[in-house]
Amino acid sequence: MLGAVAPERPARPRVTEGTPQQVANADIQAFNDGIGARFYVGKYLLERAANEYRWLDNLRESPVPTALIWGLQDTPNPPRIGNHIWYNYLDKRPVESSYWLLPTAGHYPQRDEPEEMAGIVRTCLEVGIPTPEGEDAFMRTLARNRTATSPVYMGRSIIENVYFPGAVAYSPDGYSF
Structure with missing residues (x-):
């Protein structure tokens, strides 16, 4: 699809209130769509549950x-x-x-x-x-x-x-x- 444009995401204001740890974690989540990456983290957790022992066995044999x-x-x-x-x-x-x-x-x-x-x-x-x-x-x-x-x-x-x-x-x- 030539000329297709990715949908714009609304800008979110930067978190400036809270403890330094909370502000730093909010920055980390906001960077490079960290919040949107949560879907992939969930997918990884399911994948890990299905493959954990196979991965560990491969690690042992590496x-x-x-x-x-x-x-x-x-x-x-x-x-x-x-x-x-x-x-x-x-x-x-x-x-x-x-x-x-x-x-x-x-x-x-x-x-x-x-x-x-x-x-x-x-x-x-x-x-x-x-x-x-x-x-x-x-x-x-x-x-x-x-x-x-x-x-x-x-x-x-x-x-x-x-x-x-x-x-x-x-x-x-x-x-x-």
Whole structure:
């Protein structure tokens, strides 16, 4: 349809009254039609309910190193959910993963603590997750500069070679027990 014009939405006045948190949240909702996006959030919630376990199983099988970052103040998804995901889906993957808690962040840690979040990403990409042997020194370094908002390193994945006692292996040279 050439020449079609999107219907205009009536302008809404900017919220200027309330607590700073209420005004900031109103700005976030007003930006880029955040209020209109609620339909898509509802659609996502239905999709998540239908596919959650499949997504988590795919996360466990993914070859991509993962940093699980959870806000300790997250009320929609409390830290026990992060712990469940870590211990059941990420902790024993064959690829390196790490688990971090942000003590003063909620459901949106990238909004609540952007500097701390960026610090975790930089650490994972530039410094890397410590080996089990280097973990003590890594923890001491983190503790030395700790503030109330500093991330808490919970640990790294335990990468284990799978061993099946009594299994018979075959190679062109024959069987080995």
